[in-house]
Amino acid sequence: MKRAHVFLGPPGSGKGTQAKLLAERFALTHMSTGDILRDAVSKETEIGLRVKAVMAAGNLVDDDTVNGLVFARLQGKTTDVLFDGYPRTLQQAEALAEFLSSRGLELGLVVDIEVPEAALESRVVKRRVCSESSCGAIYHLDRKPPKTTGLCDLCGSPLKHRSDDTAEAFRSRMETFNATFKPLQAYYEGSPNYRLVDGSGTPDEVYEVVVKIFEERA
Ligand SMILES: [Zn+2]
Structure with missing residues (x-):
């Protein structure tokens, strides 16, 4: 691995889907924090059990634990990595920068998928799921x-x-999200690798834009 790319975006922006497709297309290792945490929990390691308790209580796993699990996964990776859901706090972004530079690795593209909050709210409030x-x-x-x-x-x-x-639940989630996201976004905004993408189109439209960004960089 030489480079680690980062995907940013609020919940409901579709970044998970985009990250998966992109990783396939450009032969990157897709690393979703959600998957890594679930995997740790299912293996019932010491860390896993701690993560399980934190998640069961509805809390966020602390930065050091997330960093440790993510960095452990990077060991021995030969392909470049595409992070999805990591870093999620400013502290994690700083730890990642330190990890990369201490190993002579680089931060790749930082793709930030932006969707207006009103559109995100509509996605959530008008969502219906099959009860089966x-x-x-x-x-x-x-x-x-x-x-x-x-x-x-x-x-x-x-x-x-x-x-x-519901709209209320959505707004409360966004408030929590923005409190940690805004400083993280500000941290990356000044980087020459940062790309802001309009995520309000269809998944296909957004994918096309993101693919171009990766092609230009490759
Ligand atoms: Zn059904």
């Missing part, structure tokens, strides 16, 4: 409505509006 848990299909009342109102196209089960998909 084995199906789990996801709809949007405007962008991807079901063929029959209130019923899943795939399995016919009723659609439901999740309790954390």
Whole structure:
């Protein structure tokens, strides 16, 4: 590994989907913090058990623990890495910079997918999910409505509006998110590697823009 690319963006920006597609296309190792944490939990290591307790309490895992788990994953990686959900705080960004420079590695592109909050709110509030848990299909009342109102196209089960998909729950999540995100964004904004991407289009449109950014850099 020579470079680590970073993907930024609020929850619901679609950055996870974009990161996965991009990693495939450019043969990068996709590293999602969510996956890394879940993996640690499932292995029930000492750290894993601690992470499990923190997550079960609905809290964020502390910076040092996340940094440690992420850096352990970077050992022996031969391909460049694309981070998804990391760094998520200013402290993590600084730790990453130190880790990279101490090993003669570079920060790659920092792609920041920006979606206006009103659009994000609509994505959440108008989201409906299939109530059959084995199906789990996801709809949007405007962008991807079901063929029959209130019923899943795939399995016919009723659609439901999740309790954390309300406007109030969304705003509270955004407030928490912005408190740590704004300083992180400010940290990267001045970097020559930073690219702000308009994430309000369709996933295909956003993907096209991001691919171009990576092609220009390659
Ligand atoms: Zn269904």
